[in-house]
Amino acid sequence: MVKVTIIIFAITYVLLLLFPNLRAHIALTSAAVLIVLGIVPLQEAFMTVDWNVILMIGGTMGIVSLFIDSKMPALLADMMIEKTPNVKWAVISLAFMAGIISAFIDNVATVLMVAPVALTVSEKLGISPVPSIIAIAISSNLQGAATLVGDATSILLGGFAGMDFLDFFVFKGRVGLFWIVQGGALASTFVLWYLLRNHNQAVQSQSRTIVRDYFPTILLAAMIFLLILASFIPNKSSLTNGLICVTLLVIGMGREYLRTKNSQVFSRALREIDYFTILLLIGLFILIGAVTRVGILDGISQLLVRIGGGNLFVVYTVIVWLSVLLSGFIDNIPYVATMLPVAAGIASILEVEPYVLYFGLLIGATLGGNLTPIGASANITALGILHKKGYEVRVGEFMRFSVPFTFVAVITGYLLVWLIWRGTV
Numbered sequence: 001m002v003k004v005t006i007i008i009f010a011i012t013y014v015l016l017l018l019f020p021n022l023r024a025h026i027a028l029t030s031a032a033v034l035i036v037l038g039i040v041p042l043q044e045a046f047m048t049v050d051w052n053v054i055l056m057i058g059g060t061m062g063i064v065s066l067f068i069d070s071k072m073p074a075l076l077a078d079m080m081i082e083k084t085p086n087v088k089w090a091v092i093s094l095a096f097m098a099g100i101i102s103a104f105i106d107n108v109a110t111v112l113m114v115a116p117v118a119l120t121v122s123e124k125l126g127i128s129p130v131p132s133i134i135a136i137a138i139s140s141n142l143q144g145a146a147t148l149v150g151d152a153t154s155i156l157l158g159g160f161a162g163m164d165f166l167d168f169f170v171f172k173g174r175v176g177l178f179w180i181v182q183g184g185a186l187a188s189t190f191v192l193w194y195l196l197r198n199h200n201q202a203v204q205s206q207s208r209t210i211v212r213d214y215f216p217t218i219l220l221a222a223m224i225f226l227l228i229l230a231s232f233i234p235n236k237s238s239l240t241n242g243l244i245c246v247t248l249l250v251i252g253m254g255r256e257y258l259r260t261k262n263s264q265v266f267s268r269a270l271r272e273i274d275y276f277t278i279l280l281l282i283g284l285f286i287l288i289g290a291v292t293r294v295g296i297l298d299g300i301s302q303l304l305v306r307i308g309g310g311n312l313f314v315v316y317t318v319i320v321w322l323s324v325l326l327s328g329f330i331d332n333i334p335y336v337a338t339m340l341p342v343a344a345g346i347a348s349i350l351e352v353e354p355y356v357l358y359f360g361l362l363i364g365a366t367l368g369g370n371l372t373p374i375g376a377s378a379n380i381t382a383l384g385i386l387h388k389k390g391y392e393v394r395v396g397e398f399m400r401f402s403v404p405f406t407f408v409a410v411i412t413g414y415l416l417v418w419l420i421w422r423g424t425v
Contacts, residue, residue, distance in 0.1 A: 002294045022388045027283025041127035048289030055158040060248035065272030066216040074209040085198040091132040095139035102140040107378035109141040132384025137382035138370045145366040146181040153336045160340045164231035178418045184409035301345030323364030328371030356421040363413040370406040373398045
């Protein structure tokens with residue numbers, strides 16, 4: 001069974017790389033094969049899926065769709081633009097705002113929210129929108145690791161490590177990932193400032209977007225508040241966070257129906273949920289459950305320990321920079337889902353707490369997606385927006401921004417994670 005599982009695992013990952021548009025189908029097919037062959041019994045397969053993660057992702061995406069429809073993000077962008085003196089600071093401000101929003105909302109949704117404002121500013125000034133759209137995309141990716149709901153990879157870490165919303169701010173009495181990511185964001189802002197140093201055209205104030213419905217904003221704030229509150233509940237259900245997100249989505253859809261008397265509000269909100277990612281994760285959870293069950297992940301853990309010579313710092317360094325490199329070319333969701341149990345296995349072999357490896361993995365995998373135009377969905381979305389406007393962005397032009405931005409942010413996070421979390425807790 002071990003050899004068969006290894007073959008299925010290897011074939012699955014090759015196919016995931018070759019056919020990114022079919023990732024969910026590939027992962028589910030592999031899971032079904034494992035179940036049919038009896039490598040993972042059906043009941044155990046169901047138990048390997050982290051349903052809290054699935055519910056959180058689905059509920060959060062639905063709430064975000066209502067938030068976007070309310071036009072509140074566009075209003076926030078307009079208010080920020082009013083305070084900026086020139087294009088350079090307008091782009092930096094938009095990137096900053098995109099980062100803050102992305103700490104609580106999916107990266108792709110953030111790009112879709114903020115990019116139209118950048119396009120409007122560029123059109124009024126008669127300048128290329130390429131630098132501002134790229135800055136928005138890479139800033140969104142950076143902040144995805146900042147909070148529990150910032151990105152699917154953060155939700156994966158929270159589910160695997162048993163971390164709640166507040167744990168991303170302060171965890172076990174130490175500085176959490178949120179502040180480490182902000183350190184990287186601050187350092188990378190200087191990179192943007194340098195790259196945009198010649199963009200000093202004056203910016204004129206725009207008319208503000210009108211927001212007529214504030215309930216979705218209240219709903220999003222309530223989600224964050226309740227996730228924080230849930231952090232203090234002892235011995236709570238493993239589905240608590242997911243149920244919070246789904247319940248608030250149902251409330252939001254119900255209220256929208258009562259307000260508009262239009263039943264399409266349900267289908268519209270539900271359509272915004274990324275079922276492709278959810279199905280991909282379900283398949284991956286079962287696949288990872290299988291390779292864990294037969295001992296493959298333990299073997300990978302031991303291999304990485306041998307490569308690092310049993311030295312925690314070397315192993316940590318390999319994980320961070322391997323994650324950066326791989327995430328520049330492959331989807332970081334299956335990578336992080338696979339590597340979290342590997343990191344746990346390494347920590348067990350080295351007899352240390354696993355958090356330095358968990359956090360290093362998340363920093364490398366989340367930020368590494370910024371390296372290339374295809375490394376993150378937000379990057380692909382941003383380039384798609386520019387394509388529709390008639391701007392074709394070459395790889396070199398994208399990487400002129402993304403490479404220095406990414407390396408400065410990763411180096412900052414890499415050093416901070418090690419300095420804060422290298423000791424046992």
